[in-house]
Amino acid sequence: MIDDRHPLVLAVEASGGARIAALNMSAEDAGLSVGELVADARAKVDFLQVLPADPAEDDAALRRLALWATRYTPTVSLWNDGNGADGFFLDITGASHLFGGEQKLLVDLAQRLDRFGLPARLAIAETPGAAWALARFHSSRLCLLPPGHEVQALKALPVTALRLSPETRTTLKRLGLKRIGDVADKPRAPFAARFETELLTRLDQMFGHVTEPMEFVTPPPIYHSIRYLMEPVMTQEAVVFIATRLMKDLVHPLVRDGVGARSLRLSLYRVDGHVTAVELSLTKPSRDPAHVAKLIDLRLERIDETVEAGFGFEALGLAATLVEPMEPRQTDLDPDSGQVRAEKISALIDSFRQRLGPHSTQQLAPRESYLPERAEAALPASPEETAWPPANGERLRPIFLLPRAEPAEVTFLVPEGPPQRFRWRGTMYHVTYAEGPERIAGEWWHDGIDQPTRDYYLVEDQSGHRFWLYRKGILPRETDKSQWFVHGLFA
Secondary structure (H helix, E strand, O other): OOOOOOOOEEEEEEOOOOEEEOOOHHHOOOOOOOOOHHHHHHHHOOOEEEOOOHHHHHHHHHHHHHHHHHHHOOOOEEEEOOOOOOEEEOOOOOHHHHOOOOHHHOOOHHHHHHHHOOOEEEEEEOHHHHHHHHHHHHOOOEEEEOOOOOOHHHHHOOOHHHHOOOHHHHHHHOOOOOOOOHHOOOOOHHHHHHOOOOHHHHHHHHHHOOOOOOOOOOOOOOEEEEEEEEEEOHHHHHHHHHHHHHHHHHHHHHHHHHHEEEEEEEEEEEEOOOOOEEEEEEEEOOHHHHHHHHHHHHHHHHHOOOOHHHHHHHHEEEEEEEEEEOOOOOOOOOOOOOHHHHHHHHHHHHHHHHHHHOOEEEEEOOOOOOOHHHHHHEOOOOOOOOOOOOOOOOOOOOOOOEEEEEEEEEEEEEOOOOOEEEEEEEEEEEEEEEEEEEEEEHHHHHHHHOOEEEEEEEEEEEOOOOEEEEEEOOOOOOOOOOOEEEEEEOO
């Protein structure tokens, strides 16, 4: 049984033996450190608890925590150097005022992490490099560096705070360069000649001379709105109500920019740190809060088993991840215009997709082919009207075409007369009327082989049921044997 009160380390296999990848406070107080050989650690500490590390699960847990951190800002980036110094960056530009300032945001973040059992070191600075260095090497667990104080605060930190490779750190140590100031105050040319570009790049990133690219855990939304709740909510009705308010907040910037949302992401932040993201895709751009609320309601019903409220959701965020131009329209003079009908059809398609799944709604579209089974294609449903070729009264087609033509036993007049009776699916049908044949040749240019010709007949039985049959191949004169199939049904 694992006891957190005693020294505990996580080990990974490495050259020379297993090494410590992570450790608890008791192990750290005992003088152990990350990277140390487990064999040496056992010699220092009695009854040391050793468990194998799981880097993949650690990465997944860090990503889940970073997704939770999007409650503060949608721009969150992971940091994992493989040496246990894991964490994430938050770009809080334009977001700190929602929490009463940077200091209050810092304290709120620290308190919530503490409640999760994840004590952390946090820092706010003008650049990611400076924040990373202060979070790990500043004397205070929480550090807020005012703009303009970077040089004084950072030069006293060790060169390890530059996020350098082990080889570069070792070389700097051998040269007697222990502090960032020892490097920053020296001429750059010798360092450029002795080291790779890593050293000077990290220095420039730390002091803001060059920008540092960030890879965010989720693509930054184009438009975003979030609500922090005084009391957690647990019901679907409450979630839909708040989501409606969030969509109303997005309407003004969407109208201002002349666009509408095509894709939306609703983020539900649970009290225990779990985050559920509900993705919505719309057929046409929209900024109608009622329509979006209905889709969210339908989607939550469909995934209700996977969305667990736990102790409730303490924050909800709605982001427009894809927008498209949305031209102004006039509906008062012509409420039945084609544009209005298209919007109603789009709303219906969206409802079906949220309730039944994204690929549940399709429509038939014409395709150039003589063969009936190839003359139509199933495409994703669209509000746009499909342009079908003009109807030809000489080429009747059944309302219902079987997915695959089914064999039938047919009695017909020889040599090439119409069917007189046939057996299909175990039932005998007597033909009272027959029309045809309509001959359709095979499309050899598609399959590369000469397909048999088909002779189609429209037949009606004694009960008024109408069928579409065809004979495969051209019947030889000297025999009455042939292959017949039922391919479709008329009304």
